[in-house]
Every structure is written in structure tokens, then in C-alpha cells.
Amino acid sequence: MIAVIQRVSRASVTIDGNVNGEIRTGFLVLLGVTHLDTDEDIQWLGKKIVGLRVFNDSEGKMNLDLQAVEGDILLISQFTLHASTKKGNRPSFIEAAKPDIAIPLYEKMIRFLETETGKPIQTGQFGADMKVDLLNDGPVTIVIDSKNRV
Template identity: 70%
Template sequence: MIAVIQRVTEASVTIDQQVKGAINQGLLVLLGIASEDNEEDIEWLVKKIINLRIFGDEEGKMNLSLNDVAGDILLISQFTLHASTKKGNRPSYIKAAKPDVAIPIYEHFIKIMEKQLGKPIATGEFGADMKVRLLNDGPVTIMIDTKNKQ
């Protein structure tokens, strides 16, 4: 499972010209699910995202977590995070989980994130053509791969 996490002052996702989800201060999380991802990956990644200390404290140091600033999350599924560009110029997505595997994992990720965060999160729609807007704060962008925990 790969997550690209961006600290934002605002973010939204639009599908068919309708805003599906929007947040103010918080994190935009782009989530790529691989076929071998499991419950352990979900639990570890959710905890890591929620506890990342990437928000500024009173001295301006990145020392506060999402909970510390009462921030929100906008979660977007993005299979292209598993693109392989090793051969040729057309990316291969062979590592990305197929929808029958990825959708239940994505939905479970949402439930675990909401439970750990203690409030609902905003989301896109799995497989939809989405337009994502964000105002990256910093900018701060962090990538986490659950296969590289050590």
C-alpha cells in the first residue's frame, strides 16, 4: 500500500461537476492499493498517517499531528501510484490490485481511519474520474510505502 500525503489548507474532489468531498486544514491522502495488501498494512498506515507530526506548533516547527490541530482527511484512491515505468514509456499497473480486491480494502481503510480519527473523513469515489483540487501547505508532501516499514 502506498500513500502520498499532502498537508493542505484546503482540498476537494469533484466528480461529474459535483463536489463529492472537501476539507479545510488537514491531509489529502492519495492511496494506492496492491494485490498483496492486508489488514496489517491498513492498521499500520492509518496509525502512521494520523500520528505524523507535520503541522506547525507555536514556534513554527513541524511538531503537531492531525489530531493536535483538529485537522481533516480527504482520501482518494489512486491505482497509478503503483505504476511501473521500468520498460518503455507506457506505465504498467500490474502491481495495483484489481477492483474486486481493492474496493473492499479501500472501504475497510475508510472505516479504520474514521474509527482511529474519531470522526468521518471525506473521500472520492473508487474508480471514478475525479478532479482533485488542493492548496498544499508548505509545501509538505510525504510518501509512505507499507512494504518499507523498516
């Protein structure tokens, strides 16, 4: 499971001209699920996301986590994070999980993050054509792969 986490001042996702999810201060998380992912990946990655200390403290140092700044999460599924570009110029997405595996894991991640934060998680819609708008704060962008824990 790969997450691209962006610290944002605001972010929203629009589907068919309608805002589906919207946050102010917090994280825009792009989540790529592979066919090898399990509940263990959800728990490990979810805790990493919630615990990331990348918000500025009173001295301007990245030292505060999401809870300390009362931040929110906008979680967007993005199978293209598992693109392979080893051959040619057309990416292969063979490592990305098919919907029958990816959707339940994506939904479990939503529930896990809601439990960890005590707040509703804003989302896109799995498989939809989404327009994501964000104001990256910093910019701060962090990539975490649950398969690279060591």
C-alpha cells in the same frame, strides 16, 4: 499500500461537476492498493497517517499531529501510484490491485481512519474520473509505503 500525504489548507474532489468530498486544514491522502495488501497494512499505514507530526507548533516547527490541529482527511484511491516505468514510456499497472481486492481494502481504510480520528473521512469515488483541487501547505508532501517498514 502506498500513501502520498499532502498537508493542505484546503482540498476537494469533484465528480461529474459535483463536490464529493471537501476539507479545510488536514491531509489529502492519495492511496494506492496492491494485490499483496492486507488488514495489517491498513492498520500500520492508517496509524502512521493519523500520527504524522507535520503541522506547525507555536514556534513554527513541524511538531503537531492531525488531532492537535483538529484536521480532517480527504482520502482518494489512486491505482497509478503502483505504476511501473521500468520498460518503455507507457506505465504498467500490474501491481495495482483489481477492484475486487482494492475496493474492500479502500473501504476498510476509510473505516479505520474514521475510528482513529473520531471523524468522518471525506472521499472520492473508487474508479471515478475525479478532479482533485488542493492548496498544499508548506508544501509538505510525504510518501509512505507499507511494504517498506524497516
